[in-house]
């Protein structure tokens with residue numbers, strides 16, 4: 351069988367992980383790289399030893415190549431909608447990095463383009479393939495902690511000028527918000543574990559007094575989410591905190607509690623202390639730590655078997671709606687009903 355051709359837009363930090371993942375997959379081959387500077391795309395193809403990969407400085411030229419069947423969008427956030435719509439209209443299946451859009455209008459436009467083109471999508475909520483996430487999903491499915499009534503997932507990542515995307519990531523029109531650019535991983539985790547529809551959001555946001563990192567948006571937020579089954583959710587997020595990276599998961603059920611890789615359950619008779627399950631934790635902001643190869647393998651399986659991904663654009667749209675609602679709530683100091 352011929353391999354599925356992959357075209358990647360953006361040659362920055364995360365693109366290397368997608369190149370590695372698609373090159374390692376037996377069903378795919380990276381055949382095109384787009385950068386604003388063709389020489390940079392060419393250099394990246396050489397660095398990854400891909401002599402057959404073509405370098406482009408225009409997205410439309412790569413999209414015109416019929417051997418490209420999957421397009422990966424890993425440019426700065428504000429470009430995802432236009433590039434996603436163009437790629438969908440060209441009939442390409444899409445890997446879209448988070449956030450897929452910075453506002454509701456962009457999100458709906460992208461969803462409409464994907465729906466009418468009938469292409470497959472996966473959004474880069476890569477933690478869904480993290481081993482701790484998978485283990486917790488298994489515990490929840492087995493009823494180990496019963497029905498959840500409270501869930502907290504937090505994203506605390508102190509970034510600074512040393513961070514590759516810092517220059518554009520502090521800008522409101524390029525990054526969006528603390529949740530859209532980073533904390534959406536926690537919002538998505540909250541939804542993934544609770545598994546119910548979110549119906550209302552309330553949030554506060556702020557920036558530290560001196561704003562030493564020059565954020566154009568509030569880099570810290572607390573977001574409360576009410577789910578239709580009554581479960582309460584909380585997402586704490588900070589991208590200006592001064593500390594090592596922390597991703598917290600706390601899930602409270604009527605039969606027990608999960609705190610990251612620790613579990614306490616009524617079903618284990620006589621249990622006195624937390625049971626700890628050593629595994630790969632979501633404890634690093636470094637992309638080389640993230641399971642992109644599992645996300646890619648899942649998406650290739652979806653394409654080959656004509657299945658929708660659980661992390662497709664329509665599913666990811668709900669996560670984005672919580673992020674938008676959080677911004678509206680913090681700005682207008684009121685609860686915001688979902689769907690928007």
Ligand SMILES: NC(=O)c1ccc[n+]([C@@H]2O[C@H](COP(=O)([O-])OP(=O)(O)OC[C@H]3O[C@@H](n4cnc5c(N)ncnc54)[C@H](O)[C@@H]3O)[C@@H](O)[C@H]2O)c1
Nearest residue numbers: 360361362363364365386424425426427447448474514515
């Ligand atoms: N899922 C994850 O865990 C994860 C991790 C890191 C980054 N990301 C996402 O990936 C995207 C890229 O992040 P990054 O860290 O690689 O950023 P980066 O700044 O390292 O790379 C962005 C790249 O896009 C290029 N670019 C800018 N404008 C362009 C244009 N008009 N056309 C083509 N290329 C253009 C830049 O030159 C750069 O090579 C962001 O949306 C980010 O949120 C996701």
